[in-house]
Amino acid sequence: RALKQGEFCFYLQPKCNNMTKAIVGMEALVRWNHPTRGVVPPGEFIPLLEETGLVTQLDLYLWESVCKMLHRWKEEKRNLVPISVNVSIADITSLDVAKVFGNLVERYQLEPKLLLVEITESMMARNMKLVENTIKGLHRKGFSVLMDDFGSGYSSLNMLKDTSVDGIKMDLKFIDMDRSNAGKGRQIVESVVEMAHRLHLPIIAEGVENQEQVHLLQAMDCLYTQGYYFYRPMPVADAEELLAQPANENYW
Ligand code: C2E
Ligand code: CA
Numbered sequence: 667r668a669l670k671q672g673e674f675c676f677y678l679q680p681k682c683n684n685m686t687k688a689i690v691g692m693e694a695l696v697r698w699n700h701p702t703r704g705v706v707p708p709g710e711f712i713p714l715l716e717e718t719g720l721v722t723q724l725d726l727y728l729w730e731s732v733c734k735m736l737h738r739w740k741e742e743k744r745n746l747v748p749i750s751v752n753v754s755i756a757d758i759t760s761l762d763v764a765k766v767f768g769n770l771v772e773r774y775q776l777e778p779k780l781l782l783v784e785i786t787e788s789m790m791a792r793n794m795k796l797v798e799n800t801i802k803g804l805h806r807k808g809f810s811v812l813m814d815d816f817g818s819g820y821s822s823l824n825m826l827k828d829t830s831v832d833g834i835k836m837d838l839k840f841i842d843m844d845r846s847n848a849g850k851g852r853q854i855v856e857s858v859v860e861m862a863h864r865l866h867l868p869i870i871a872e873g874v875e876n877q878e879q880v881h882l883l884q885a886m887d888c889l890y891t892q893g894y895y896f897y898r899p900m901p902v903a904d905a906e907e908l909l910a911q912p913a914n915e916n917y918w
């Protein structure tokens with residue numbers, strides 16, 4: 667019903683270069699404008715939609731909305747940055763995701779590098795072969811794939827070994843760990859960053875909320891950050907204003 671009534675929209679949260687603060691991309695995060703409850707965050711409805719498979723309808727709507735926006739940005743000659751969208755495992759099992767994305771960029775005349783796909787690591791484990799085939803299909807069409815929530819599940823390293831993702835988003839719990847578990851936490855964050863470097867994979871730290879964390883990441887040469895410290899998720903209009911300012915930089 668909410669889909670039919672047009673109650674879903676998305677916010678955008680910038681990803682920044684830690685050193686220069688330049689915006690290198692944004693993530694589209696769904697929001698539900700509930701008629702009586704106001705803006706409902708995805709944590710309250712996505713898990714339920716995932717269980718029931720309904721998430722796919724929502725995601726199809728969301729991906730298309732993002733492509734429409736990018737198309738409009740192009741028409742309006744705005745500064746463009748790649749936008750990432752979230753893909754659920756339910757989407758991968760019920761759709762040919764590569765084909766869907768391929769059709770979308772064709773319909774909205776976009777370069778595939780403007781659209782990034784984020785897949786949650788813990789979900790990858792559930793159906794690895796299918797996930798890897800999907801990643802390969804996306805690669806063939808020119809899309810890149812990020813492993814979301816890296817380190818949140820029990821099989822992160824296996825996932826990294828057995829899939830061909832193009833980048834890693836380090837789960838926000840890692841950054842938090844540094845605070846709660848001084849020495850050890852820092853070492854683990856550092857090792858994860860170092861590992862990404864060795865694998866030549868760009869790494870984005872999620873959940874960065876203060877300057878201390880930014881400094882820590884800078885010291886580790888972790889180049890990219892997505893977190894409240896730089897920007898919170900914001901309505902599209904605010905993101906457009908932000909992008910209108912100069913000094914953004916191209917993604918990797
Ligand atoms: P995610 O993909 O890991 O997205 C990042 C989440 O971390 C967002 O929560 C964002 O608001 C939050 N976040 C960003 N910076 C900080 C920070 O500095 N501190 C803290 N504490 N949190 C931060 P959000 O928007 O509530 O989304 C939650 C999850 O819902 C997402 O996690 C993603 O798994 C899922 N989701 C969001 N949009 C979609 C969608 O369109 N489709 C699907 N399938 N899932 C979605
Ligand atoms: Ca994500």
Ligand code: CA
Pocket residue numbers: 814815835837838872
């Ligand atoms: Ca994440």
